[in-house]
Amino acid sequence: MITLETVNLEIDGPKATIFLNRPDKKNAMNPQMHLDMNQALDEIEADGNVKVVVITGNGDSFSAGMDLEECFLKPYDDPQLFYRTNLVALTWFKRLKAFPAVTVAKINGFAFGGGVLVTGICDLAVASESALFGLSEINFGIFPAGGASWAAAHNLPRKQALYYILTGDTLTGRQAEQYGLVNKAVPAEQLDEETDRLVRKLLKKNPVTLHLAKQVYEHNRATDLPTAIDYDQAKLWELSRLTGSEWINVALKQFEKRAYQPGLSTYTRSDSTS
Known part of the structure; x- marks a missing residue:
């Protein structure tokens, strides 16, 4: 376990x-967390053997979003500080989107x-049925920015995306599964088991x-x-070569x-994890 100020990282093979x-x-993302997330991704890349990355939250929350005071209110009067503070966040968001390993959000x-x-x-997502999602930016006078509107537009049907963007209403884990924001929603007590099942399949x-x-x-x-x-x-030739x-x-x-039967199972690899 690598313990940073606001992020813990565990690499297990x-x-x-x-x-x-x-x-x-509520795991709100402050400037230190943005720095720590970049460092965590550095550590994973440096390891070189990680195939699947699971992101979750400690306590009763995944993340309440950006820390409004530390990321926006406090640095706002210093334009350069405001820019630098939020650039760190945008950097790891973009890194995560393009990360070579498969990324799985575990929404607790x-x-x-x-x-x-x-x-x-994240590439895939598993949520507790009781998890609560929301784009509350409209409630303090802005629209979801920094990629949040993109995430809604690319994961939800148009009218559902606009509904949650424009009203600030919340949706449950069960609704998030229905609309496509997560792959599966399960009872809270099954969240660990369901995520582990998915990870084992990917490995x-x-x-x-x-x-x-x-x-x-x-x-x-x-x-x-x-x-x-x-x-x-072209990518198939690249795959064959690599x-x-x-x-x-x-x-x-x-x-x-x-x-084996490709429609029902996968072939056996010498380094596969059972």
């Missing part, structure tokens, strides 16, 4: 878990503003394939079919022997 650790402040409680943003930019996959699959998805969301096909082919054509030499060789 191919799995890393980041705990937002300001429980007395309140997730407001920046908490919705982090949920939305059995080829990490290079996971990373390139993320890149292909992001690219192909914003392009036409012919361009997407060309990109797919993995020694494992999909041919290992996976399809096992399939040839009927050792």
Whole structure:
């Protein structure tokens, strides 16, 4: 366990878990947390073996969003300080979105503003049914910024995204699953088990394939079919080169022997985690 001032990081082989650790402040993100999150991502990248990163909160909250006083109110009269303070936050948000490992948000409680943003930019998300999400920025006179509106627009249907942006109303974990903000909502007592089940499934996959699959998805969301096909082919050659054509030499060789069924299970990798 690596203990920073506002973040705890646990690296356990191919799995890393980041705990937002300001429980007395509902894990609101202050300038120190933004610095600590960048450092946590540095540590994970330096390790070189992490395939899945889980982000959760200590206490009864995931994150109440940005610390309004420390991030906005106090530095506002110093434009350069205000800019530098929030640039650190925007830096790790963008890093997390493009992170090579698969990122999983584990929503254990309140997730407001920046908490919705982090949920939305993680690749996958599991929530407690009783978790509470909200974009409350409209209630203090601004719109969700810094990527929060992007997260709503890219994870919720249009009318639902606009509803929560314009009203500031909250939605439960169960509603978040219904609208697509999270993959699954479960009773609070099953949150650890469900997240671990998902992580175990991911850890059995080829990490290079996971990373390139993320890149292909992001690219192909914003392009036409012919361009997407060309990109797919280029990435498939890249994948083959980087993995020694494992999909041919290992996976399809096992399939040839009927050792597994691709529609129901994955092939066996020498470094997979059971």
